[in-house]
Amino acid sequence: MASRVAGVENVPHVVGSGDNRVLLVLPDVYSSFGAAIGVVKLVGDPPAGVPSTTVGRAIAEGLIRKIKVSYIGSNTKRKVATLVVAGDKASQARATLIGSTYSTFKIRTAYYPTSIQLG
Known part of the structure; x- marks a missing residue:
């Protein structure tokens, strides 16, 4: 899930822009690429009018x-x-995201998870 990473502290982030902003508690791994994908670590007080919600509800x-x-990863195995x-x-x-760094490792691919139902 997007809310747990081993060894990384969860902190509040503002996700989105304009009227579509929400306050989520996410792992602190978005520092190098977060602004480009609309995820900014919250510093100080939360902005007025930005609701707090869960990842699933958002x-x-x-x-x-x-x-x-x-x-x-460090042991030359592909991690996701x-x-x-x-x-x-x-x-x-x-x-x-491709070419950015995630936990000191270079991101090779990025994709949206999809599922299909057979039968």
């Missing part, structure tokens, strides 16, 4: 999307992490 309301990124992206930044998020 996804259901269409304010954010989950995106998966893969990178080569799930991040959140603001809804208005979803169209350019894949291109923005």
